Amino acid sequence: MRFPAVCPHCRREVQAEYADSGIHDLTCPHCGNRFTLYLRKHKFEMLFDLGTRALMDGYAREAVASFAGSLERFFEFYTRAATLERASGAGEDFADASARLELAWRLMAAQSERQLGAFSLAYLWREGEAPDFLTPQALGSDFRNRVIHRGYLPPRAEVDAYAARVFALIDRLLTRLxxxxxxAQLEQERTYAAHLAAQPPEVIAVFEEHPGMFRVRRFGGRVGSKTGQTKNLPPTPANDAAAFQLALRERGALLGQVLRKG
Incomplete structure (x- = not known):
């Protein structure tokens, strides 16, 4: 998937391809000048938005893979946020805590079961209760495995139900966070700052935040109003499908404008 960017030198549109790091080193094809675009969006958000766009375009099987990846990366996001919050409460230096967390995460980066175990403990420490929602039935694990590993071609209704389940779980946990x-956002900003510091002065930095299904949830369930104040968001509907369809109606058109095939 690609997205449109605007060259800060000549103000013309440039097509960029999403980068895994969120850092896009670009050269304008019109004026030849370089610039770097930093996308303030986490991996789980990007994957869920890509899944939503695939679903809207009729690619049901591809959508399932993106939704499943989004959930895994959200568990990592939650684990990082909760661990760094705990370190901050203990008065630890953020940079030191982040470095230790990165070393620990490397031990499980290639093993999803270990990552799920780390998330379970982080949730237990933070919430004081076991994550009883991690059952295979609640996560739709059998459906996911049939699609991704056994080549099952799911009908749209089953993908809608899976997307709604993943959406509701992430939204609920984001609200709890x-x-x-x-x-976790500060970790991303520090990575961007380090990259920016290494760039030559002629390379202009551009920071963007694209709309998405979870866009407003990254700031503690609050969103800015036109007056610059903040207001609480309404709670997510209890019905998983209703919550997902509501978000799709509100934000789907924006995703279609930002995410482009090719």
Missing amino acids: GEAAAH
Whole structure:
């Protein structure tokens, strides 16, 4: 998938391909000048938005893979946010805590079961209760495995139900995280700052935040109003399908404008 960017030198549109790191080193095809675009969006958000766009375009099987990847990367996001929040509460230096977390995560980066175990403990420490929602039935694991590993071609209704389940779980946990999500956001900002510091002065930095299905949830369940103040968001509907369809109606058109095939 690609997205449109605007060259800060000549103000003309440039097509960029999403980068895994969120950092896009670009050269304008019109004026030849270089610039770097930093996308303030986490991996789980990007994957879910890509899945939503695939679903809207009729690619049901591809959508399932993106939704499943989004959930896994959200568990990592939650684990990082909760761990850094805990370190901050203990008065630890953020850079030191982040470095230790990165070393620990490398031990499980290629093993999803270990990552799920790390998330379970992080949730237990933070919420004081076991994550009883991690059952295969609740996560739709059998459906996911049939699609991804056994080549099952799912009908749209089954993909809608899976997407709604993943959406509701991530949305619920983001709301529970609240302002703790800012710790994971700070990790991303530090990565961007380090990259920016290494760039030559002629390379202009552009920071963007694209609309998405979870866009407003990254700031503790609060969103800015036109007056610059903040307001609480309404709670997610209890019905998984209703919550997902509501978000799709509200934000689907924006995703279609930002995400482009090719």
